[in-house]
Amino acid sequence: MSTDPNVAAPEAAGPDWPEGYGRRILAQVDSTNAEAARRAAQLSGPEWILAKSQSAARGRRGRVWAMPEGNFAATLVMRPNETPDKVALRSFVAAVALDEAFCAATGRSDIFALKWPNDVLLNGGKVAGILLESAGTAGGAVSHIAIGIGVNLAAAPDAGQVEEGALRPVSLAGESGTRITPEAFLTLLAAAYARYEQQFRDYGFAPIRAAWLARAARLGEQITAKTMRHTQKGRFETVDESGNLVLSTDTGRQTIAAAEVFF
Numbered sequence: 001m002s003t004d005p006n007v008a009a010p011e012a013a014g015p016d017w018p019e020g021y022g023r024r025i026l027a028q029v030d031s032t033n034a035e036a037a038r039r040a041a042q043l044s045g046p047e048w049i050l051a052k053s054q055s056a057a058r059g060r061r062g063r064v065w066a067m068p069e070g071n072f073a074a075t076l077v078m079r080p081n082e083t084p085d086k087v088a089l090r091s092f093v094a095a096v097a098l099d100e101a102f103c104a105a106t107g108r109s110d111i112f113a114l115k116w117p118n119d120v121l122l123n124g125g126k127v128a129g130i131l132l133e134s135a136g137t138a139g140g141a142v143s144h145i146a147i148g149i150g151v152n153l154a155a156a157p158d159a160g161q162v163e164e165g166a167l168r169p170v171s172l173a174g175e176s177g178t179r180i181t182p183e184a185f186l187t188l189l190a191a192a193y194a195r196y197e198q199q200f201r202d203y204g205f206a207p208i209r210a211a212w213l214a215r216a217a218r219l220g221e222q223i224t225a226k227t228m229r230h231t232q233k234g235r236f237e238t239v240d241e242s243g244n245l246v247l248s249t250d251t252g253r254q255t256i257a258a259a260e261v262f263f
Helices: 032-042 084-088 090-106 172-176 182-203 206-214
Strands: 022-026 047-051 072-078 112-115 119-122 125-136 142-151 222-226 231-239 245-249 252-256 260-262
Touching: 022 182, 032 047, 032 072, 032 125, 032 142, 047 182, 072 182, 084 090, 084 125, 084 142, 090 112, 090 119, 090 125, 090 142, 090 172, 090 182, 090 206, 119 172, 125 172, 182 206, 206 231, 222 245, 231 252
Parallel strands: 022 047
Antiparallel strands: 047 072, 072 142, 112 119, 119 125, 125 142, 222 231, 222 260, 231 245, 245 252
């Protein structure tokens, strides 16, 4: 579909849509994060971009993100006036908002959990992922941030499409029996995100961190964290004030800024 703003203009939203957030629905796009980058400079405020189909969807580290029909792909693009380290904490804001949207859609909270750094689990399988991307200026400031969210609403991709050792992919419909359209789920997610975003702006990371830890998968248990160079096993102790993973290991307390986590 064309990215001409006259073809895919922001849509009017219903009464449950959060004030101050734009809403743009596309039939097809390469990726919602790529579309967000193209539109960022034109924005007067934060905007959600939802696509019914993506031709070049991707996850973390450039991995392909499979998107069966009826699944959810959306990006929130915004232009925060903050330092890069604070901007990066919005992956946690998005995670707790996503968890709340799932609970609202299903009426259940016991079947969902949050996996560091950017996944949502349903009955132990991966139902959603978050991809946060940002662009900077010559002075080191962040020009825009794109929070991409993919959710297996209707169907899960084939297990053969995920890397070895990764959690099994699951769908919301398959595991909970809940069927919801991408547009309806976007309304739930946008409303939840707006509330947590305001909390983050008013009170900082502490309440977001507490909410995330209350929903954390395998907290207090043994996990494996794989970085580009090392594999570290230990007890998942906490997430610190900077969003880092903290493990208690045989060699002491280890703080990890970026890794893939395996159970």
